[in-house]
Amino acid sequence: MKAGLLGYWNNAAASVTRELRLDRMTLPLRKRQRPGHPPDLALISQAPLRFPEIGIFLVEKRMGSSRRAFLAKLARTKGFRVEEMYNDTVTHVVSEQNTRAEVCEWLEARSGHVVGNVPIVLDVSWFTESMGVAAPVEIEPRHYLVTEPSSVALEEECVAVPVYACQRRTPLSNQNQRFTDALETLAEEASFGSNEGRSLAFSRAASVLRSLPYALTRLEELNSLPGFGSHSKKVLQDMLEEGTSVEVQQVLHSERYRTLKLFTGIFGVGKKTAYRWYQEGLRTLDDLRKQEKKLNREQEAGLLHYADLNRPVSRPEADKVEELMQDVFLQFLPGAIVTLAGGFRRGKESGHDVDFLITHPEEGKEVGLLMNAVSWLSSQHFERELRRFAVHERKMILNSHCLYDTTQKAGLPAHCEEDIFAHLGLEYVPPSQRNA
Template identity: 40%
Template sequence: MVPLKRRKLLSTQTGNNGNSGTDVIGVKAPVKFPDVVIFLLERKMGASRRAFLSQLAAKNGFHVQETFSGMVTHVVSEGNSGAEVGSWLDSQTDGSAHRPVHLLDMSWFTQSMKAGRPIDITDTHRLQVDESEVEVFSVPSFACQRRTTLENHNTVLTDALSLLAEMAELSAEEGRGVAFRRACAVLKCLNEPVTAMSQLRGLPCLGEHSLRVIQDILENGASSEAESTKCSERFKALKLLTGVFGVGCKTADRWIREGILSLQQLTDSAHSLNRAQQAGVDHYDDLNQPVTKAEADSISVIVEKALVTVLPGATMTLIGGFRRGKQTGHDVDFLITHPEEGAEVGLMPRVVSWLQSKGFLLYQKTTRNSYLEAKDGPARPASNMDRFERCFSIFKLDKQGPGLQSHTQRATDGEGSHFGDAVDSVCEPENGQIKQWRAVRVDLVVSPISQFPFALLGWTGSKLFERELRRWAGHEKSMSLSSHALYDSTQRTYLRATSEEEIFTHLGLEFIPPSERNA
């Protein structure tokens, strides 16, 4: 969508609504220099200044084109390097050979206007395109082959693509969402900022749509499509409604079609919410605030206390984004196991019961382990969802810094009953007014020790990294990978592993540590 101000400018400058190859019109002066066809690059110049300069040139008898075409002989730029303008020129011709054009600084234009004719071009006027200025990137095709840290040099690009991916996912357009996510993953692994489209030549996973978004940002500083999406009422409503715990994109879409666009409208509607959704509405603000690493560590102490109490020897690992080094997340995930195979059976109900008795759980739903290892391998198509025993819960946690420390101390030193008393005193509102706790989403997952390395790999993420691992296994190795096992379809056998490193070896991949799986 072109802003109204700019549409008015274009309507006074161009014919046929600014179609490619049209001249600046509205100025009756004849063209005095037909061999010189000028194009003024709007990037960093701005639409208003470009319109003024175009009219000035036309009045002086210069041939100025509103849009770039093969007729252009002189491209005039302001504030851009030769590499940037060269990259832009390549994008207009899809990188193919094009008619030689002069890439000129604004000094040539202003001196020509002053002289009333095209002055001779000197080295001081030319934009020097030095290929050494631009680093051309090269990365492997699969995200699971690449090392991606949390240091992102292209956040402006990836933020826009991530937003478009999110909109596609919220609209149940999984294919488009995955395409944008893969483009994001490529940009995140680059060790330098992208400054020119020419740097992206030959990179995998960058489709036409993603490239248009990137070019728009490089030329104009922002993606018009991403900005339009972010401001749309549908996106805002989908974000808000899917932010309710227990609500997916299909339910949100149905509510939107019924005219429900806010939590108040949802509350006022006749809809009967299930237990999870009601908890999501009750604790909406808390659950849509980021969870900090300090809060995750505090919850770790609580869960570990529960394990020590109900099954000595059981171990717990903080997984998800926190294991990859992130300092905030939208929830906290723990993977639980026991070094003795089978000892973990029945563990989850006892852990949940302990947590409930101490007042920690505002909501919980437990699912049983339904995984069965078939002799002839996983069913086709292989499910990406694991079947471990899990507890989806909402924790009640002290939200004050000092309270977190006292929480931790009591969990470490106190007995169970004393610990419960301490929790109750922290969770109750002071004077009935100030809430001393916050709600936090917590997922508990129990894995047999034989499946633990696969579960650890699968639950560490990132989501795209895991998707790419499964795609690599299937496309490149004729294997089927899940959070439970790795099956070799050629040998018709399961490949066992006692560590993540062994799984990477089975897959023929270089081991990538968790901190570099942030695709």
């Protein structure tokens, strides 16, 4: 993820705000304290032990260290015993997005010896439900982790796939990638044509296939699955019998589809704007750049940084962003916890952006945090001064689109920040020294 001189933090602010709201929905928060009586964190962390017979160990694999630390603190405030290291006193191992076999392998790798009788291995849903009522809930079959689905289980699962996506588990590994890609292409094409009902039908069918722990091999298997209409079945029948769908291939090679997909990939450009440009005869990014069109600030940035904004972000880059954000928010709010969200939280190795949520053990402490951090990250005063220097000292205009020389009546080429400083005749100042 690249952070340039003229960074755009609007999306980050909106994303974090949404995640803050989501966090309040998914994790129980302590009641707001009366004004003038802030809680004593030291006392909270040493809450009386209410359930000594239960020893919880949170598996860090796919959960992440920050989220694990937050959940551990939350459990202790409810009177649960949480062990930092796996030992013989552990009775409940809690995992997120892992199978039982993966948990056992992870424990053995860290303990240095074969794990014998592993205690109850549960999905994190048991943990969150227990935190919601501040007591251990009764363990149900759905809470247990399984090693591998058996053939009988696969048949039963094939018959009993829930209608709603929120009722079913969808593994990160998609066993039906080529089928879901085809259906999602048709969903996108229908969306470009403003046929939202048809688009939703294809999307729902793809979602069901994505949840299956096995690959589709026969058309008859669809009979027991929800969400498949005659059109979706016909597409899959063609792919199963012929290896491809003529309809999908026609869409992929359609000039209209390819153009609208290209234009909607520009940050700040929606379907209506993309279709209007298509109707005006525009087909490429160069066509758009050559037009004397008035783009808004977001669209200008999206066109200027198109390649960079559409480049996938890797997991190591996302981890670096998490570390950076953790350091930044701790400066403004000690005790703040930053956790990767979105696709990376679900275990993906790459994504289009980096989402994260910010939490704090005390409700209300996060008020005003986001704006303070965003202002600090954007070095706003330094940027304003750079623009002011360009206008008054060099007769140039510096904005998010380009550096324009008013005397030459031309934009100056700049491929990096150093080029901008060079055009202005200034010594390059690295970002770490712009805390003006």
